Amino acid sequence: MTIRIGTRASALAMAQTGMMADLLAKKSGQDVEIIPITTEGDRNKASLAEIGGTGVFAAALREALLAGECDVVVHSLKDLPTQPLPGLAIAAIPKRADARDAVCARDGFTLETLPQGARIGTGSPRRQAQLRSRRPDVEVLDIRGNVDTRLGRVASGDLDAVILSVAGLTRLGRTEAITEYLDLSSWPTAPGQGALALETRAGEEKLVAALDHGPTRTMVESERGVLHRLEAGCAAPIGATAMIEDGMLFVSARVYRPDGTAHLTSSHALYVSDSAEPSVEVSARIADELLANGAAEFAPLGGQS
CATH class of the missing domain: 3.40.190.10 (Periplasmic binding protein-like II)
Known part of the structure; x- marks a missing residue:
């Protein structure tokens, strides 16, 4: 069997997909083929705000996956909308690289x-x-x-x-x-930055499940949970940082005014073992606190990208 991996054709996308292809071939013992796909974000050179946020990079890859043109697609996780797409699943989130x-x-x-x-x-x-x-x-x-x-x-x-x-x-x-x-403490980055997501059709997660890194998934799902609960598009001015240390999940998120004149910050922590869904619980606390402090009026949230 040959596993076909779809990816954007940019130099960075090809480089990170090549890393995943090598790792998948080693873990699975299967042949792996890379399928370059051109997305709307690659064709359209207007600003991200004008063309609908960074979700434009994911749409063509997901369409190719649903159409059976490939078996797996590799996304930069920060480019992936937080709203799940019916028929697809994030089957693996490998160990995260530097998020700064x-x-x-x-x-x-x-x-x-x-x-x-x-x-x-x-x-x-x-x-x-x-x-x-x-x-x-x-x-x-x-x-x-x-x-x-x-x-x-x-x-x-x-x-x-x-x-x-x-x-x-x-x-x-x-x-x-x-x-x-x-430094992440003073300059938080996009939810999921530094992490990759391997997406498959629902029910076919086993293709790449061996590449999943549990702690990374918990951390990035916490960051993306804040984004989702705020109903913020991928291009909203929000930074989020999560880390796990001694079994405790620490998460902090910051919403900025677009003009940089002010920002709101919320930070919470919990022991991963104390919650059935630690990412959901901590991100809800943070998003609710930000909303209570006026985040909805503070920045252009609203509208999933």
Whole structure:
């Protein structure tokens, strides 16, 4: 049997899918074939806010899976809508990579040392809000493009810096471009960032179940649970961070005003063994607290992407 894995055709998607294909071949003993698929997010170069959030990257992959064109699809979990799609299942979430964001700036600058008026590029509404909060004096540009394109704009002098995920840079072998790693406590990242999701048709989860990493699933489901309960689209300015230490699940989430002038934060913890559904329980506590404090009026939530 040959297991067919569908993926976006970008360099990063192909790199991370190649990692999963190698691991799956080793674990299953089956042949694995990679099927590149072009998504609307790849074709349309408008801003993510204009084309409906990052869910546009997942739609074509899911359609190909439902149509039987492949057996598994690999998503960056942060690009996957929190609303389940009938007929499909997230069969495996492998061990998570580094969830942090990184500054990639000219001349070795960090976020604090970039000069006043520096031009910083990112297509993420969350990162844009965080930049405006931390450095209201800089110019934030809404950009699209793959990692090499974005880094190239810094190298050419068009931009002074870009903000990218550490996991993506690592998977592409481009960590030499990083001038600063942003700490999760002060710069929370997208729910599920750094994690991959392997999706199959419902009932066929066994194809990739051996790649599932339980602690990672618990952590990222906690982060995504906050997003889901707030009814926030994938492109909403929300950061969330979860970790498990000594059996305790710690989760924190932050909602930003798009202009960066203020934010709301909620943090909760519980022992994983004390709850039948720890991810559901802790994310509900956090989302309810954020809503009670005005999160619904605070940011453009509403509308699953």
